[in-house]
Amino acid sequence: MSEPMLIEVTRGKLVESRHNVHVAVVDASGGKRFSKGDVGRALYPRSAVKVLQALPLIETGAADAAGLTDMELALACASHSGEEQHALAASRMLDKVGLDDSHLECGCHWPFDLSVAVGLAQRGGVPTALHNNCSGKHAGFLCTAVHLNEDPAGYAGAGHKVQQRVRAAMADTVGVNLTDDQCGIDGCSIPTYAAPLDAFALAFARLVSGQGVSADRARAGQRLINACMAEPYAMSGKGRMCLALIEAGQGRVFAKTGAEGVFCGAVPELGLGFTLKAEDGTTRAAESAAAATLAEIFRDEDAELAETFRALAVSPLRNWQRTVVGEVRPAVA
Amino acid sequence: MSEPMLIEVTRGKLVESRHNVHVAVVDASGGKRFSKGDVGRALYPRSAVKVLQALPLIETGAADAAGLTDMELALACASHSGEEQHALAASRMLDKVGLDDSHLECGCHWPFDLSVAVGLAQRGGVPTALHNNCSGKHAGFLCTAVHLNEDPAGYAGAGHKVQQRVRAAMADTVGVNLTDDQCGIDGCSIPTYAAPLDAFALAFARLVSGQGVSADRARAGQRLINACMAEPYAMSGKGRMCLALIEAGQGRVFAKTGAEGVFCGAVPELGLGFTLKAEDGTTRAAESAAAATLAEIFRDEDAELAETFRALAVSPLRNWQRTVVGEVRPAVA
Numbered sequence: 001m002s003e004p005m006l007i008e009v010t011r012g013k014l015v016e017s018r019h020n021v022h023v024a025v026v027d028a029s030g031g032k033r034f035s036k037g038d039v040g041r042a043l044y045p046r047s048a049v050k051v052l053q054a055l056p057l058i059e060t061g062a063a064d065a066a067g068l069t070d071m072e073l074a075l076a077c078a079s080h081s082g083e084e085q086h087a088l089a090a091s092r093m094l095d096k097v098g099l100d101d102s103h104l105e106c107g108c109h110w111p112f113d114l115s116v117a118v119g120l121a122q123r124g125g126v127p128t129a130l131h132n133n134c135s136g137k138h139a140g141f142l143c144t145a146v147h148l149n150e151d152p153a154g155y156a157g158a159g160h161k162v163q164q165r166v167r168a169a170m171a172d173t174v175g176v177n178l179t180d181d182q183c184g185i186d187g188c189s190i191p192t193y194a195a196p197l198d199a200f201a202l203a204f205a206r207l208v209s210g211q212g213v214s215a216d217r218a219r220a221g222q223r224l225i226n227a228c229m230a231e232p233y234a235m236s237g238k239g240r241m242c243l244a245l246i247e248a249g250q251g252r253v254f255a256k257t258g259a260e261g262v263f264c265g266a267v268p269e270l271g272l273g274f275t276l277k278a279e280d281g282t283t284r285a286a287e288s289a290a291a292a293t294l295a296e297i298f299r300d301e302d303a304e305l306a307e308t309f310r311a312l313a314v315s316p317l318r319n320w321q322r323t324v325v326g327e328v329r330p331a332v333a
Numbered sequence: 334m335s336e337p338m339l340i341e342v343t344r345g346k347l348v349e350s351r352h353n354v355h356v357a358v359v360d361a362s363g364g365k366r367f368s369k370g371d372v373g374r375a376l377y378p379r380s381a382v383k384v385l386q387a388l389p390l391i392e393t394g395a396a397d398a399a400g401l402t403d404m405e406l407a408l409a410c411a412s413h414s415g416e417e418q419h420a421l422a423a424s425r426m427l428d429k430v431g432l433d434d435s436h437l438e439c440g441c442h443w444p445f446d447l448s449v450a451v452g453l454a455q456r457g458g459v460p461t462a463l464h465n466n467c468s469g470k471h472a473g474f475l476c477t478a479v480h481l482n483e484d485p486a487g488y489a490g491a492g493h494k495v496q497q498r499v500r501a502a503m504a505d506t507v508g509v510n511l512t513d514d515q516c517g518i519d520g521c522s523i524p525t526y527a528a529p530l531d532a533f534a535l536a537f538a539r540l541v542s543g544q545g546v547s548a549d550r551a552r553a554g555q556r557l558i559n560a561c562m563a564e565p566y567a568m569s570g571k572g573r574m575c576l577a578l579i580e581a582g583q584g585r586v587f588a589k590t591g592a593e594g595v596f597c598g599a600v601p602e603l604g605l606g607f608t609l610k611a612e613d614g615t616t617r618a619a620e621s622a623a624a625a626t627l628a629e630i631f632r633d634e635d636a637e638l639a640e641t642f643r644a645l646a647v648s649p650l651r652n653w654q655r656t657v658v659g660e661v662r663p664a665v666a
Contacts, residue, residue, distance in 0.1 A: 009593070009614060011377055011517035011518070011525075012377075012514075012515075012516055012517030012518065012527075013514055013515075013517075014375055014377070014515065014517065014527055016377050016517070016593050016614065017593050017594065017611075017612065017613055017614030018612055018613065019613050042347055044344055044347070044349050105654075106653060106654075107652065107653025107654040107655075108653065109653050110447055110451060114443055114447075114450065117447065117450070117451060117454075118443060118450060118451070118454045121451045121454035121455045122454045122455075122457070124455070132653060181345075181346055182345075182346075182347065183345055184344035184345030184346075184347065184349070184658060184659065185344070185345065185652060185656060185658040186652065186658075187652045187653055187658075188652065188653060189652055189653070189654050189656065192344070194345075194347055260342070260349050260350050261350065278350075279350065279351055280350055280351065280352050280613040280615060280618070281342060281349065281350030281615075282613060282614075282615060285613070319440065319518060319519065319520045319521065319522055320439060320440025320441065320442050320465060320520055320521060320522070321438075321439075321440040321522050322440075323518060323522065325517060325518040325519075325520075326517065
């Protein structure tokens with residue numbers, strides 16, 4: 001096992017805090033292109049695998065039956081920032097299958113982005129389930145249930161057919177049996193199943209390469225990944241790292257964050273998938289590491305793009321007067 | 334060097350994320366009562382040493398000249414939550430020396446507590462420098478400048494007499510020369526000087542025991558620490574761990590958080606000081622570790638109080654439906 005990727009947070013001339021990140025970049029045969037730390041570590045993938053969780057939305061025909069647009073498919077794979085456009089789009093998805101936000105079981109929270117939350121409060125608004133960062137994913141679940149004439153109530157529970165389909169699609173793609181004792185409850189109340197970190201990277205390599213999964217499954221995954229790359233704002237929001245990475249990639253890179261410092265992604269042209277996890281669960285470390293991992297992937301492929309990702313891996317740290325006081329950055333080896 | 338204290342974040346049956354925390358508990362002679370991890374690690378103490386930064390406010394006579402109450406002294410040592418009572422109290426402190434919030438150089442930010450920020454926005458308010466979590470400390474700095482007939486402008490800069498006094502008091506108490514190359518800029522724009530982690534623990538042991546510092550300095554420190562223990566809400570706010578720890582201690586425990594996962598504190602009756610730092614800078618780890626450290630300190634002294642702190646070291650993790658899905662806790666050895 002190699003050392004994890006080290007992300008440093010500096011202030012003045014000193015390193016103030018340090019993060020360890022486990023990283024796996026693999027091809028569809030499971031070959032490791034790049035590996036740091038403990039890539040066999042059990043990982044709850046959280047929201048980083050929303051594309052895998054949305055596979056049944058495509059495969060059942062529910063997306064086409066409801067006439068979902070690319071933007072709506074991206075929203076079904078989103079951890080969005082709860083901006084009005086996100087809430088409205090989730091509402092439209094539900095409307096397309098005759099449901100509304102009262103059917104959502106994800107819970108309510110104020111938008112994560114403080115300026116968005118404050119803006120909502122200033123307009124006299126309060127958050128509904130539509131503002132929950134997972135509302136698009138849940139709307140997608142509901143589209144599937146309606147399409148298959150299932151009672152949507154309880155769709156977030158592990159025993160509902162909606163979640164059983166998600167689990168089966170995940171297990172097949174990840175290549176690991178997902179057991180009840182490896183199951184936690186996610187922030188939005190659906191089950192999240194742990195598997196080895198590198199198995200999730202493999203899942204994304206399989207989808208983009210079409211190897212190791214059925215042609216239908218690969219097509220479904222590619223359609224979702226392409227939708228996210230075409231509509232990255234729907235999948236993320238203002239100032240988000242997922243947005244910056246996908247925009248920088250210009251159709252060549254997919255990347256998606258998850259809670260507790262997880263990122264999954266893929267580079268379709270190279271048939272590669274990647275997954276990473278900050279051991280301490282911090283987002284700032286995962287974001288820097290995701291950009292650094294993409295820089296590593298493109299190092300020998302496209303020096304200019306690698307440099308763009310290298311720059312995205314470094315973020316200035318500002319104080320309340322907006323003075324730059326340090327930075328978050330990968331440690332120099 | 335022993336292993337750091339390990340704080341775990343669980344979900345379902347698995348540990349999802351892990352934090353390493355360095356902890357030093359020392360007496361006034363520097364004797365280590367409890368030590369975990371690298372206690373010689375260079376540490377920016379951040380807001381955890383606001384008591385040390387407020388020493389000149391007492392020692393110059395500025396606090397008495399302005400007639401500051403215990404509540405206002407606690408506010409001068411606070412990282413407060415920006416509630417209206419905090420902002421009003423900071424405003425009163427400034428008023429007592431003929432200044433107002435236009436003199437504050439700490440910058441503005443929305444209150445950290447989301448419900449407080451949202452409440453302010455819903456009332457049509459916007460944050461001023463008075464809502465900055467450091468406004469009380471800055472008001473204290475200004476009281477000192479006014480008392481000594483210094484131009485208050487630029488008081489936050491390392492070259493101003495206000496900060497030079499703070500640096501001298503800190504260096505004397507910590508027992509380490511605080512050099513320019515160990516200096517970073519804090520969130521509120523004042524300098525923060527790095528020193529070994531255990532030196533800060535020693536500083537608090539010295540103040541509460543009266544050993545190793547002048548009688549005047551010890552008296553000033555004790556007055557500030559007593560004010561914080563008497564008025565913990567002024568020093569913190571709604572739902573804060575500093576508040577929970579001081580309230581649980583019922584006048585026997587001082588504890589103060591700082592950014593990037595720092596805590597400093599003292600147990601006056603035992604003549605002990607403590608300092609800890611989560612290597613990754615996360616607050617949740619520092620909070621759990623602070624409670625666990627106090628449980629360790631009281632283990633052989635007061636079994637009931639130790640148990641109270643042991644319970645405070647464990648926090649449930651809830652999802653958006655308020656279901657308990659895991660916990661933050663010290664790892665079982």
